[in-house]
Amino acid sequence: xxxxxxxxxxxxxxxxxxxxxxxxxxxxxxxxxxxxxxxxxxxxxxxxxxxxxxxxxxxxxxxxxxxxxxxxxxxxxxxxxxxxxxxxxxxxxxx
Amino acid sequence: xxxxxxxxxxxxxxxxxxxxxxxxxxxxxxxxxxxxxxxxxxxxxxxxxxxxxxxxxxxxxxxxxxxxxxxxxxxxxxxxxxxxxxxxxxxxxxxxxxxxxxxxxxxxxxxxxxxxxxxxxxxxxxxxxxxxxxxxxxxxxxxxxxxxxxxxxxxxxxxxxxxxxxxxxxxxxxxxxxxxxxxxxxxxxxxxxxxxxxxxxxxxxxxxxxxxxxxxxxxxxxxxxxxxxxxxxxxxxxxxxxxxxxxxxxxxxxxxxxxxxxxxxxxxxxxxxxxxxxxxxxxxxxxxxxxxxxxxxxxxxxxxxxxxxxxxxxxxxxxxxxxxxxxxxxxxxxxxxxxxxxxxxxxxxxxxxxxxxxxxxxxxxxxxxxxxxxxxxxxxxxxxxxxxxxxxxxxxxxxxxxxxxxxxxxxxxxxxxxxxxxxxxxxxxxxxxxxxxxxxxxxxxxxxxxxxxxxxxxxxxxxxxxxxxxxxxxxxxxxxxxxxxxxxxxxxx
Numbered sequence: 001x002x003x004x005x006x007x008x009x010x011x012x013x014x015x016x017x018x019x020x021x022x023x024x025x026x027x028x029x030x031x032x033x034x035x036x037x038x039x040x041x042x043x044x045x046x047x048x049x050x051x052x053x054x055x056x057x058x059x060x061x062x063x064x065x066x067x068x069x070x071x072x073x074x075x076x077x078x079x080x081x082x083x084x085x086x087x088x089x090x091x092x093x094x095x
Numbered sequence: 096x097x098x099x100x101x102x103x104x105x106x107x108x109x110x111x112x113x114x115x116x117x118x119x120x121x122x123x124x125x126x127x128x129x130x131x132x133x134x135x136x137x138x139x140x141x142x143x144x145x146x147x148x149x150x151x152x153x154x155x156x157x158x159x160x161x162x163x164x165x166x167x168x169x170x171x172x173x174x175x176x177x178x179x180x181x182x183x184x185x186x187x188x189x190x191x192x193x194x195x196x197x198x199x200x201x202x203x204x205x206x207x208x209x210x211x212x213x214x215x216x217x218x219x220x221x222x223x224x225x226x227x228x229x230x231x232x233x234x235x236x237x238x239x240x241x242x243x244x245x246x247x248x249x250x251x252x253x254x255x256x257x258x259x260x261x262x263x264x265x266x267x268x269x270x271x272x273x274x275x276x277x278x279x280x281x282x283x284x285x286x287x288x289x290x291x292x293x294x295x296x297x298x299x300x301x302x303x304x305x306x307x308x309x310x311x312x313x314x315x316x317x318x319x320x321x322x323x324x325x326x327x328x329x330x331x332x333x334x335x336x337x338x339x340x341x342x343x344x345x346x347x348x349x350x351x352x353x354x355x356x357x358x359x360x361x362x363x364x365x366x367x368x369x370x371x372x373x374x375x376x377x378x379x380x381x382x383x384x385x386x387x388x389x390x391x392x393x394x395x396x397x398x399x400x401x402x403x404x405x406x407x408x409x410x411x412x413x414x415x416x417x418x419x420x421x422x423x424x425x426x427x428x429x430x431x432x433x434x435x436x437x438x439x440x441x442x443x444x445x446x447x448x449x450x451x452x453x454x455x456x457x458x459x460x461x462x463x464x465x466x467x468x469x470x471x472x473x474x475x476x477x478x479x480x481x482x483x484x485x486x487x488x489x490x491x492x493x494x495x496x497x498x499x500x501x502x503x504x505x506x507x508x509x510x511x512x513x514x515x516x517x518x519x520x521x522x523x524x525x526x527x528x529x530x531x532x533x534x535x536x537x538x539x540x541x542x543x544x545x546x547x548x549x550x551x552x553x554x555x556x557x558x559x560x561x562x563x564x565x566x567x568x569x570x571x572x573x574x575x576x577x578x579x580x581x582x583x584x585x586x587x588x
Contacts, residue, residue, distance in 0.1 A: 003463065015418060015462040016425070016439070017455055018447035027459060030520055034460055037521045038407040041476050044483065051478035052485065054339075055309060055537030056296045056562065061338045075197040079429035088427050091438045 002032050099124035100265040104169050104322040107268060111158070111168050118158070118168025121268075122151035122212050125170045129214060129266050135588045138251075138261040140175060140233040141183040142215035150212040157210065164210030166329050172267035174258050175216045176223055177203050177313075178302040182213075186304040187231040188221045190449025191430040200302025201334045202271060202313045209329040214267050218257030221451045222421065223278055223306045226526035228256025229511065230453040238286060238508050239264040239584040242550035249508040249552070252282030252526075258316045259286040263584055269317040269326050273303060275310045276409055277530030280542035283316050284503035284555030287544045287582035289323045289572065290316040292530075294562045295537035296341035298327075299334035307416035308339075310409075310534040319581055320543060320573045324348035327565065343563055351566035352573045357391030359571070362496040366402035367529060369505065375548045376502045383500055383545050383556045386578035387571070397496060399487040404480050405532040410524060411464050411477035412535075417454075418461025424449060456520060485536040492561050498571050501529050503542040503555035529557060539565045543572040545579045553582045 003011075008027045012019040019027065054060075073086040082089040099121050102110065110116045126144045133139050147170060154168040178184045178196040185191035199207075207213070220230040227250040228236045236256040238249040240263070251260040255272035259282035262270050272279045274292035283290030291314045298313040305311060315326035328348050334340040363384065368377070384394055426432035426445030433448045435441035450458065464473035491499070505528055509516070516523045533540035539562070542555040556575060560568045 007463075008459070011459050011463045011466065013443075014466060015458050016422075016442040016446055017450070017458065018440075018443035027456070030456060031459060031463070033519065033521055034410060034456075035463075037524075038410050038464075038473065038477075041404055041407050041411070041480055042472070044401070044404055044476075044480050046476060046479040046483070049479045049482050051475055052481040053478075055485070055535075056294070056339070056341060058296070058339075058341060061335070061340075061342070063335070072197070076428075078197055079194050081426060081430070081432035090427055091435065091441055093438050 002035060003028060100128050102268070103318050104166070104268050104325050107169060112163070118151040118154040118212060119148065121168065122147050122170045125214055125267060132264065132266060132588050136237045136239065136260055136264055136266070137234055138218055138236050138257045138264065138266055139172065139215045140187060140218045140257070143182055143213055146182070147212050147214050154210050154212060164208065165325065166206060167210030168212060169210070169268050170212040170214050171206060172214050172217045172258060172261045172270040173203055174255055174271050174273060175219050176273050176304045177271055178304070179203055179213065179216065183216050184304070186222045187219045187233055188449065188451070188454070189232045189431060190424045190446070194429050198302060201299035201332060201336060202303065202330050205332050206271070206329055211329070217261055217270060220254035220256065221454050222304065222417070223254040223273055223275055224417070224453050224457055225253040226277070226281055226523055227516070228253040230451050232451060235511050236260045237511070239588065240286060240508060240552055241587060242552055245550070248511045250285070250511050252285035252508065254278035255282045255316060259283055259288055259290070262286070262288045262316050262318060264588065269315055269322050271313060271330065272316045273311060273313045274534065275306050275413060276534050277527035279314050279316060280530045280540055280555070280557060281504050281526055283542040284544070284553065285508040287553030287584065288316050288318060289320050289541070289543050290314065291323050291327060291541040291565065291568065292533065292539065293327060293331065293565050294539045296339050297331050297563065297565070299332055299337040299340045301334055301336040305420040307413040308420060309416060310413060320569055320576050321349060321352055323541070324352060324569045341563070346566055348566055348569050351570040354570045355391065356387060356571055356574050359392045359497045360495050361387050361392045361394050362397035362491050362499040363394060364397050364399045364402065364499060364501060366399050367501045369528065372505055376505060376554065379546050379554050379556065380500070380502050383575055386575050387500065389578070390574045395496060397491045397499070399491065399532070401480065401483045401487050402532055405484050405535050406524060406528055408477040408480045408484070409531045409535060410460070411473050412481065414457040414461035415465050415474050416461070418458045418465065421454070421458055481535050484532055488536050488538060498567050499559040501557045501559065503529060503557040505529065507548045507550065507552035507554055533559055538562060539568055541568040541572045543575050544582045545575055547582065
């Protein structure tokens with residue numbers, strides 16, 4: 001499999017990264033280089049092999065579904081580029 | 096009296112305990128050294144001298160009142176990936192401009208609880224994606240090592256390049272680092288320092304900026320094996336805030352030092368003898384084998400058949416996880432925002448301006464391999480191969496092997512702005528060929544300096560252990576260190 005210019009632009013859109021025509025052209029070559037490299041995995045026989053889901057054989061720790069933290073609205077918005085009364089401000093989404 | 100910054104953590108601990116020195120004196124010496132030399136090396140991207148002196152003073156007061164933590168009064172550098180309350184935390188990325196967390200990462204909190212002093216935040220590859228520290232928004236770090244008779248500036252490796260350089264140049268007593276594919280062990284090898292990536296789950300990931308969550312682990316870079324053992328004991332903890340933090344007691348790693356390796360079985364994997372490997376790396380490996388044999392270990396040839404697939408599988412799994420983790424940088428909640436004509440345009444412009452080339456490349460790869468129609472061919476296949484890589488290790492450990500010895504890197508440190516590496520991303524990725532298997536299998540791995548190459552640059556060996564048997568690694572690495580000696584760069588900066 002290999003990627004073309006249209007695919008690079010589609011993936012950039014999915015990843016929400018603006019790319020110029022020059023960026024996209026350069027990325028075609030770079031991404032194909034990486035994809036060629038990872039392509040060798042297809043030669044491995046994985047018949048009957050389970051995909052890894054956890055690298056350590058342990059059960060995920062669980063806890064009661066209860067509120068353990070909160071009342072930190074000021075902290076949560078403290079680093080935001082644009083806020084108003086503890087709301088995050090974004091450009092208008094709904095017309 | 097010797098220069099205070101030349102003391103190891105263990106030596107400083109002794110002098111602090113006998114009241115020969117104070118933490119204020121020790122910390123001041125580091126603050127002065129950073130002032131004088133960081134401009135040349137660029138290891139720190141932010142320094143916190145006032146905070147450091149306050150912490151040192153508080154440490155001396157605690158000591159006077161009889162309260163002495165395991166790292167009491169020891170000045171440390173912190174990789175920019177760890178959230179430090181009220182202090183610059185940007186993973187060396189432009190997209191986190193101005194981010195000052197309202198919380199402290201578990202790993203750094205553990206260090207402060209044990210009495211350590213923070214000197215500042217250390218340079219790194221952007222979001223820990225890189226093997227040369229050149230992807231940092233704050234510019235490259237200069238390796239304190241130079242080839243004999245050469246003035247060329249070399250990279251310290253990456254991603255924890257600032258950590259490794261600061262430790263090697265004595266700009267901190269020890270440093271925190273993180274390792275997703277080799278980011279502790281490769282820079283340690285390039286700078287003649289010791290770095291350990293513990294077993295996945297040993298150090299909490301809470302408050303550490305996420306790159307690839309199933310691979311990321313924190314660990315120390317230190318001047319010698321003992322210092323690394325001291326630091327890991329403090330960094331590791333059982334943390335309810337990280338569901339992958341393992342509920343096992345933390346051993347006294349330092350106690351493992353000096354124990355014999357007699358009768359221990361050391362595996363030598365034939366698959367790590369790669370094409371075009373420099374003769375010097377092979378010679379170093381043989382030297383390491385000889386050191387351990389002389390100490391009474393039994394050397395056995397082993398096979399890890401899926402080794403060559405670890406790096407390609409990594410370059411599917413890690414970018415896939417990164418593309419998800421980095422989705423949060425959208426110009427809304429923190430950091431940089433570039434305005435656009437609507438919200439999608441704002442996201443796209445913010446991320447285009449905020450991420451560097453390598454980070455974008457990996458997000459793109461990750462997005463591609465997870466996109467509709469490709470998931471099974473790439474991501475699922477890579478996770479199955481990962482199971483096989485782990486099984487290779489389980490098989491040899493089950494057969495009685497206690498630890499595995501390999502080279503840490505396929506070369507010594509290379510030049511800053513190397514043209515061949517800049518032109519070919521995959522060539523740069525090959526730096527992690529010996530280290531990445533360990534992350535894929537979640538195992539502990541330590542890099543320990545074992546010699547110099549013909550150019551006079553340090554080379555490291557790697558020891559790989561069973562899950563949660565870091566003690567075996569410290570004990571074995573200590574034997575190599577005793578035989579090989581320690582390596583310090585000649586000061587030119």
